[in-house]
Amino acid sequence: MLKKVFGGSTEQKVIDNINKHMQILFSASECFEKGLEKWDKDQMYYVADLEREGDSVRREIISTIYEGAFLPFLRTNICRFVEIVDEAFDALKDAALEFENLGSRLDEEIMDDCIKIAEINKQMCDMLMIAFGTLFNKGDLREKTLAIRIYEKKVDDMKFDLVSKLRKKEVKDFWEGRILSDFVSYLTHISDVIEDASDYLHIINLSMR
Amino acid sequence: MKVDEIMTKKLAIIDAGATIYDAIESMIDKRIRSLLVKPRDEKDVYGVITVRDIVYKVLGKNLDLNKTKVGEITSKPLVCVDKGMDVEHAVNLMTKFNITRVFISEGKEIIGIISLLDVMSAELIKKAREGRGA
Numbered sequence: 001m002l003k004k005v006f007g008g009s010t011e012q013k014v015i016d017n018i019n020k021h022m023q024i025l026f027s028a029s030e031c032f033e034k035g036l037e038k039w040d041k042d043q044m045y046y047v048a049d050l051e052r053e054g055d056s057v058r059r060e061i062i063s064t065i066y067e068g069a070f071l072p073f074l075r076t077n078i079c080r081f082v083e084i085v086d087e088a089f090d091a092l093k094d095a096a097l098e099f100e101n102l103g104s105r106l107d108e109e110i111m112d113d114c115i116k117i118a119e120i121n122k123q124m125c126d127m128l129m130i131a132f133g134t135l136f137n138k139g140d141l142r143e144k145t146l147a148i149r150i151y152e153k154k155v156d157d158m159k160f161d162l163v164s165k166l167r168k169k170e171v172k173d174f175w176e177g178r179i180l181s182d183f184v185s186y187l188t189h190i191s192d193v194i195e196d197a198s199d200y201l202h203i204i205n206l207s208m209r
Numbered sequence: 210m211k212v213d214e215i216m217t218k219k220l221a222i223i224d225a226g227a228t229i230y231d232a233i234e235s236m237i238d239k240r241i242r243s244l245l246v247k248p249r250d251e252k253d254v255y256g257v258i259t260v261r262d263i264v265y266k267v268l269g270k271n272l273d274l275n276k277t278k279v280g281e282i283t284s285k286p287l288v289c290v291d292k293g294m295d296v297e298h299a300v301n302l303m304t305k306f307n308i309t310r311v312f313i314s315e316g317k318e319i320i321g322i323i324s325l326l327d328v329m330s331a332e333l334i335k336k337a338r339e340g341r342g343a
Contacts, residue, residue, distance in 0.1 A: 112218070127337065147337035150330045160240060161219055 010069035014061055014078070015136070021057045021085055022129045024050050028092055029122040029190075035096070036118050039105050047096035054089045058082055077204045084197040085128075088190055092121075095186035101179045107169070113162045117155055117187055124151045124194045131201050141205050148198040155191040159184070212299050213292040215331040216313045216321030223258070225249050225280030229267050232258055232279050243310055245319060246283045255319060256283035257312070289314040292321070296331065299323055 028050035035043030061082050065075050106114065131144035162184060171177040223232055223244045232244055246256035258279055266282040267274065289312045290299050299311045303325065313321040 123334075127334075130338065143333070143337045147334045150334060154330075157219075157240070164239075 008069070010064055010067065014064050014069045017057055017061045017064070018078075018082060018085075018132065019129065021054055021061065021082065022125065022132060024054045024057065025085060025089055025092070026122065026125040026129065028054070028089065029118070029125050032092055032096055032099075033115065033118040033122055036099065036111075036115050041100050044096040044099050048093055051089045051093040054086065058086050074204070074207060077200065077207055081197060081200040081204060084193060084200055088125075088193040088197065091186050091189045091193055095183055095190070098179055098183035098186060102183060103172075103176060106180075107165075110162065110165055110169070113158055113165070114184070114187060117158055117162075117191075120151050120155050120158075121187075121190045121194070124148055124191055127151065128194055128197055128201075131198055135201065135205060135208075141201060145198045145202055148195055152191045152195040155188055159188040162188075210296045210331060210335065211292070212290055212294050212296055212311075212313050212323055213321065215296060215327050216292075216323045217327060218321045220245055220319065220322060222247055223279055225253075225256070225278065225283060227279045228275050229263060229272075229277045229279060229282070230274040233263060233274065236260065242324075243322070244279075245287075245312075246279055246285075249280065254286045255312075256280075256285040257287055257310075258283050259310075261309075287312045287319070289319065291315070296323070296328060300328055303328075 028047050031043055031046045031050065035041070035047070062079055065079055069075075070078060105111070127144060127147050130139075131141055131148065133139065134141045134144055166180065166184065169180075171180065219239070219241065221235055221239050221241055221244050223235060223246055225246050225248075235244060236242065243257055243259040246258055248254055248256075262282045262284065266272075267277050288302055288306055288308055290302065292313050292315050302311055303309065310322055310324040312319050313323065
């Protein structure tokens with residue numbers, strides 16, 4: 001729909017870049033999940049690299065929009081959507097940084113939950129891309145945003161469980177506890193941000209009617 | 210889609226000798242609607258107690274929560290499927306036995322559970338994914 005109404009070259013450039021931005025987010029999530037699974041801290045450096053790449057794509061999108069892509073009333077919402085996606089990058093990068101500071105490997109039970117959450121985050125990024133695609137075709141956006149909300153609810157449930165387990169875990173000192181707590185907070189925050197981004201897609205969709 | 214792809218690994222276990230009050234407390238604390246009941250001895254099998262059992266068989270009959278034991282209202286045996294089975298098979302069992310959850314086993318071990326809500330969520334996600342590139 002967006003493409004049909006505003007199908008100019010600058011608009012197309014923005015759309016391509018938004019897709020690229022989300023694709024990078026998906027890759028970063030995938031990288032994070034693999035790093036966690038293999039307890040490979042080197043893998044987490046790539047997450048920070050991808051976040052920087054995402055930043056540069058975001059800047060390009062915003063510049064193109066303010067050079068005149070899309071009608072003015074749409075620009076704010078599209079920019080906000082891109083900024084929310086960027087917040088997901090930030091949370092992912094923060095989780096990766098905290099992971100690098102974690103000492104020994106986490107307990108099996110806690111690790112399983114963290115890996116599962118990282119996997120759901122990745123699935124949510126993929127679903128966000130699918131949802132964005134529905135703005136240009138006859139796909140059902142409502143169906144995709146519902147799927148994102150289901151994923152978010154799963155993470156929410158797991159977070160509750162994970163926090164209960166963490167409370168029972170003995171830590172050596174303040175910093176070990178703080179790093180672990182921050183790691184879990186960032187990891188579980190990503191799904192909230194992606195849900196917010198999907199809500200914005202709904203707003204964009206409505207504003208085009 | 211296989212059952213282990215959508216199952217929840219969050220399982221809580223309770224002794225058959227515990228009181229219904231203990232069971233309620235555990236369900237509320239863990240935000241779950243069923244508990245796996247341990248076998249009493251080697252000859253016994255696992256059972257399940259659900260919120261529905263508590264409401265219908267205890268609260269509905271005004272029984273004392275502190276005196277009624279979990280073992281008195283436990284449903285046995287568990288309806289289980291192997292982790293490699295299709296979700297469709299689990300749904301057929303739910304329909305056949307009019308139950309809302311099926312346990313997932315690996316050998317003799319219970320490793321997870323799927324509920325109607327899990328099946329519904331998984332189907333909705335699958336449907337949303339099928340729309341890719343539509």
